[in-house]
Amino acid sequence: MSGTTITQSATVSLSRAARELELRRGEFDLALHLGCVRSVPDEGGGGRRVTRAEIDRVRAETGFPDVLRERVKAVGTTEGAALLGVTNTRFTRLARLGLVVPVKVYLNRYRAVVWLYLAEELRQFAADQQNAPLMSGRTPEALRDQLDDGLDLRPRNWRGRHMGFLLRQTEDPWARAAVVASLLDPVQVAEIVTDPHERAHLNRLRPAPVSQAAPDSPGAHIVQRITTADDPDEISWLRADLGQSVLEAREDRPAPRPAADAARVPAQVPAPDAAQVPAPAFAPVPSAGPPTGAPSSTDRTSPPRAAHTMQGRPAAADFPITRREAARSRRLLTWLRGRGPDDATYSARNSPSCTTETSSRPSRS
Structure with a gap:
């Protein structure tokens, strides 16, 4: 039996663990967050799971399941104020000042924000004698000034x-x-x-x-x-x-990156055969540089603009050209052969509408 099979048989899904621990899903999620129930990552990449040994450990605790439910019980403002013995307004002020920290938040049907607090933490707060002045009498002036300025530490x-x-x-x-x-x-x-x-x-x-x-x-x-x-x-x-x-x-480890795509490299256009390519309407002149684009249909019947004809691809030693000029020459050869470019990526990269770097856009005639 493989290790993966053994791991799967020794663990259960989160939904099944919640049922076996007699918790609602919201209570179970809090139990995971608070460390009351420990989970392990799924080796198959399916999220997290709970081991059978962990379920047995929790079920063997004294007072299960009532004690576990009490540890993960979350209450709203009204019930929380009742636990502290204060009004809802004072409880909200204590929460805005950060004296009681919410453990959960959700939106109700009216899209109002509802904060929930651990009942166990509220009971501990009420039992601390140092907090007694905050739950009765007048709120200290420094705290009142912060509340008047709009302080609300609940989200943070x-x-x-x-x-x-x-x-x-x-x-x-x-x-x-x-x-x-x-x-x-x-x-x-x-x-x-x-x-x-x-x-x-x-x-x-x-x-x-x-x-x-x-x-x-x-x-x-x-x-x-x-x-x-x-x-x-x-x-x-x-x-x-x-x-x-x-x-x-x-x-x-480095972040994963996409593999190099050979299709992104512009295909090299082979030199045309002189016997198959008719005399072009015009050809690039080394001294003036290659043309900026293919001629219009009215230029195809005009006389040649130079005495040279393109019998083959000139060698780099004949005259130096820039990369932009070479790209324009390849587009001219493609037009002469009467078909679109083979490399769609190359065509998109050299199209002015497909680049965001204005310095690399080809000029337009």
Whole structure:
């Protein structure tokens, strides 16, 4: 029996693990993030799985499954305020100040942002006597001033916590760099990771979105704003972290790049046979340089513009020509032979509409 078969038989999918641990899928995802249940990568590339030994370990814990459910229980503002014994308004202020950190976020049917908090952490916060002044009486003036200025640390604190969840699930350097890049604006990522192949690799390893909203929908734009860093200090920290993560990933292995495509190399046009090619309407003159393009249909009956006829491809020793002049000469030969170029890539590269570098565009007559 192969090693892969043994691994597959010793592990189960995440959905089956959730059923065997008597957890809803949202609760099970939190259990994975919090480390209550450990998962392993699927050797077949199918995501993550849970070993049979890990399921047996969790089920053998005292108080299963109630204790496990209580550890991953997430509550909203109303239930969280009840656990702290404060009003909803005060609880929201505590969350905006970063004193309680959300563990999950989603959009409801009205596209309103809903923050969820771990009930266990809220109970610990309420039990700490140092937090008693914050839950009763007047809020300190310094904190009130921050709230009046619009301070809201919920998105930033959630991003930091979510990044920690994702980093704990992978040891691959490029995947870890992709986690950091997913919290930055693409413009910020492009400034740090200048290689397009590395950016494409980071995009392929980008974590799954936290929302199932359709791309470019209003809900997707709201989630994008939440998951993208906007605080200058946070952006500066993430940029430094991304640069260091990419350096470590490069030391581990380079990002994959597409193989060299031979079709991208322009095909060499063979010299035409003098017996098969009729006398052209005009031919390039070495002193004046080759023509800029093929003549129009009215020029085909005009007398030759020079005494030379193109009996073959001139040698480089006869007169030096630039690469641009050589390309124009090859296009002229193609026109004389009465057929389009064989290399479509070459044709597109030399077409003015297919290049973004204006300095390399051929001149037009």
